[in-house]
Amino acid sequence: xxxxxxxxxxxxxxxxxxxxxxxxxxxxxxxxxxxxxxxxxxxxxxxxxxxxxxxxxxxxxxxxxxxxxxxxxxxxxxxxxxxxxxxxxxxxxxxxxxxxxxxxxxxxxxxxxxxxxxxxxxxxxxxxxxxxxxxxxxxxxxxxxxxxxxxxxxxxxxxxxxxxxxxxxxxxxxxxxxxxxxxxxxxxxxxxxxxxxxxxxxxxxxxxxxxxxxxxxxxxxxxxxxxxxxxxxxxxxxxxxxxxxxxxxxxxxxxxxxxxxxxxxxxxxxxxxxxxxxxxxxxxxxxxxxxxxxxxxxxxxxxxxxxxxxxxxxxxxxxxxxxxxxxxxxxxxxxxxxxxxxxxxxxxxxxxxxxxxxxxxxxxxxxxxxxxxxxxxxxxxxxxxxxxxxxxxxxxxxxxxxx
Amino acid sequence: xxxxxxxxxxxxxxxxxxxxxxxxxxxxxxxxxxxxxxxxxxxxxxxxxxxxxxxxxxxxxxxxxxxxxxxxxxxxxxxxxxxxxxxxxxxxxxxxxxxxxxxxxxxxxxxxxxxxxxxxxxxxxxxxxxxxxxxxxxxxxxxxxxxxxxxxxxxxxxxxxxxxxxxxxxxxxxxxxxxxxxxxxxxxxxxxxxxxxxxxxxxxxxxxxxxxxxxxxxxxx
Numbered sequence: 001x002x003x004x005x006x007x008x009x010x011x012x013x014x015x016x017x018x019x020x021x022x023x024x025x026x027x028x029x030x031x032x033x034x035x036x037x038x039x040x041x042x043x044x045x046x047x048x049x050x051x052x053x054x055x056x057x058x059x060x061x062x063x064x065x066x067x068x069x070x071x072x073x074x075x076x077x078x079x080x081x082x083x084x085x086x087x088x089x090x091x092x093x094x095x096x097x098x099x100x101x102x103x104x105x106x107x108x109x110x111x112x113x114x115x116x117x118x119x120x121x122x123x124x125x126x127x128x129x130x131x132x133x134x135x136x137x138x139x140x141x142x143x144x145x146x147x148x149x150x151x152x153x154x155x156x157x158x159x160x161x162x163x164x165x166x167x168x169x170x171x172x173x174x175x176x177x178x179x180x181x182x183x184x185x186x187x188x189x190x191x192x193x194x195x196x197x198x199x200x201x202x203x204x205x206x207x208x209x210x211x212x213x214x215x216x217x218x219x220x221x222x223x224x225x226x227x228x229x230x231x232x233x234x235x236x237x238x239x240x241x242x243x244x245x246x247x248x249x250x251x252x253x254x255x256x257x258x259x260x261x262x263x264x265x266x267x268x269x270x271x272x273x274x275x276x277x278x279x280x281x282x283x284x285x286x287x288x289x290x291x292x293x294x295x296x297x298x299x300x301x302x303x304x305x306x307x308x309x310x311x312x313x314x315x316x317x318x319x320x321x322x323x324x325x326x327x328x329x330x331x332x333x334x335x336x337x338x339x340x341x342x343x344x345x346x347x348x349x350x351x352x353x354x355x356x357x358x359x360x361x362x363x364x365x366x367x368x369x370x371x372x373x374x375x376x377x378x379x380x381x382x383x384x385x386x387x388x389x390x391x392x393x394x395x396x397x398x399x400x401x402x403x
Numbered sequence: 404x405x406x407x408x409x410x411x412x413x414x415x416x417x418x419x420x421x422x423x424x425x426x427x428x429x430x431x432x433x434x435x436x437x438x439x440x441x442x443x444x445x446x447x448x449x450x451x452x453x454x455x456x457x458x459x460x461x462x463x464x465x466x467x468x469x470x471x472x473x474x475x476x477x478x479x480x481x482x483x484x485x486x487x488x489x490x491x492x493x494x495x496x497x498x499x500x501x502x503x504x505x506x507x508x509x510x511x512x513x514x515x516x517x518x519x520x521x522x523x524x525x526x527x528x529x530x531x532x533x534x535x536x537x538x539x540x541x542x543x544x545x546x547x548x549x550x551x552x553x554x555x556x557x558x559x560x561x562x563x564x565x566x567x568x569x570x571x572x573x574x575x576x577x578x579x580x581x582x583x584x585x586x587x588x589x590x591x592x593x594x595x596x597x598x599x600x601x602x603x604x605x606x607x608x609x610x611x612x613x614x615x616x617x618x619x620x621x622x623x624x
Binding site: 079084093098120123125126160163197266291296297298317 | 449450453455459463465466468512514519520524525527528533540545609
């Protein structure tokens with residue numbers, strides 16, 4: 001007995017250790033060893049790594065103004081000391097009565113952390129990629145831009161860094177203000193790199209004012225008059241970017257001049273990259289502000305009357321569905337579902353919409369759904385597949401989900 | 404009296420449209436056809452000659468705003484995972500509070516911290532309840548200025564029981580920031596069933612125009 005057991009064990013061990021075969025009890029190491037194995041995040045980092053000698057951005061703007069750090073620190077420490085010694089302030093802070101105004105915070109922010117944060121947001125919105133390709137700049141000059149419009153009162157829509165402004169708010173040219181000395185010259189450009197209707201990688205120029213003395217935009221030379229944003233319907237949110245350039249000297253920008261008034265979109269085609277490349281010795285970007293805009297109903301009239309064209313309308317181009325080639329006699333497939341798979345999507349949408357319209361009155365609100373829709377029996381005799389369809393419709397399942 | 408307005412309402416939530424606001428069925432619109440526009444070398448072609456083909460919106464944040472953009476999915480076994488577009492990150496160190504809005508790719512969109520002089524100089528303590536409230540207030544204001552109206556938060560019930568984080572979250576919501584991102588409109592759902600939905604889609608849904616605008620500009624729309 002012992003002998004046979006021993007033999008069995010030996011045989012079993014041989015069985016297990018036999019090369020090239022996998023058995024349940026054998027220990028298998030899966031994947032690489034722990035010292036070589038990478039997590040998905042590490043793998044992605046490796047795959048998406050870009051060669052730093054090729055993918056780097058050139059700083060085309062001004063350096064931040066130098067601040068004597070010692071002086072700044074002593075000033076700030078004094079400020080903190082005052083606050084610590086102020087008992088009233090401490091009590092107010094403890095009982096949450098201390099008022100902190102966001103305007104004060106923003107005023108200081110514009111000078112201190114503002115430029116680097118504006119640059120960060122610009123990178124988040126891909127602005128440098130689309131305007132300058134491989135350039136970037138620190139927007140050291142804070143820009144205050146307001147679109148004013150009158151409804152029942154006068155309203156102002158400020159432009160910050162990516163906030164949403166509707167086209168009806170931006171019909172008239174905005175008020176732009178920034179700190180500047182009178183002997184300095186500036187150029188202001190408003191472009192949109194998104195949704196050029198005919199060309200790829202081109203922008204539409206909405207406003208170009210050159211040789212601005214100080215901050216008096218009205219006294220600058222308006223080379224391209226202001227045109228309101230017109231993001232086409234269905235395209236989503238387009239970015240509208242203000243860039244302020246500081247000029248070294250008075251420039252002849254007649255090459256970039258457009259007819260006044262300019263409503264021809266081909267004439268308004270613009271490339272910031274080419275514009276900057278030509279004038280790079282004489283202008284430097286110093287200020288940046290941008291907003292996002294999407295379609296609203298006033299643009300229909302704008303396209304028809306001002307631009308004198310048919311209003312374009314878009315929808316998102318989803319990837320094609322990959323299906324097996326349709327068979328004449330599909331085995332074990334419910335015929336109605338199979339045929340619906342290969343039907344034209346627009347046709348299917350039309351049928352669904354017509355069914356929806358049957359239940360809706362154009363002037364009344366939609367009917368309230370029954371609490372227990374299947375409590376009411378389906379009248380009439382129908383084939384099983386149709387009964388299933390009617391049941392799904394009542395329960396708002398499957399294709400009827402968004403009725 | 405000039406009133407300054409910073410848009411704070413979330414528009415694209417995919418809610419059901421009332422009957423009068425339905426958009427015409429998609430095929431009635433001009434379907435996307437590829438066409439080239441022949442350009443005159445001497446003079447610019449008129450706008451009416453533009454035949455819309457497929458155009459590209461290069462705004463990297465557009466698809467996320469329309470709810471079509473992808474949220475990184477498939478990390479269900481990770482806790483808390485990263486199924487979001489922008490998340491709020493609150494780092495509390497020994498001396499300072501740092502609140503950030505971070506995109507899933509790692510880019511920092513908005514930041515507010517007590518390390519910044521503009522906030523620090525107004526505070527007595529940089530870590531008490533008031534500091535959390537002020538940082539949240541400033542962050543919410545900066546988010547609206549950046550166009551970020553909805554942000555994902557990973558604060559769970561346990562976190563929200565702490566008083567400081569409660570004040571932080573409340574101040575964010577009072578500042579106009581919504582701490583729940585809308586769901587991604589999943590195209591694969593439609594593909595699997597292959598039934599195109601007639602759900603109002605974000606790129607077909609538009610805010611109702613202000614009545615005052617209509618009265619001012621006339622009811623020709």
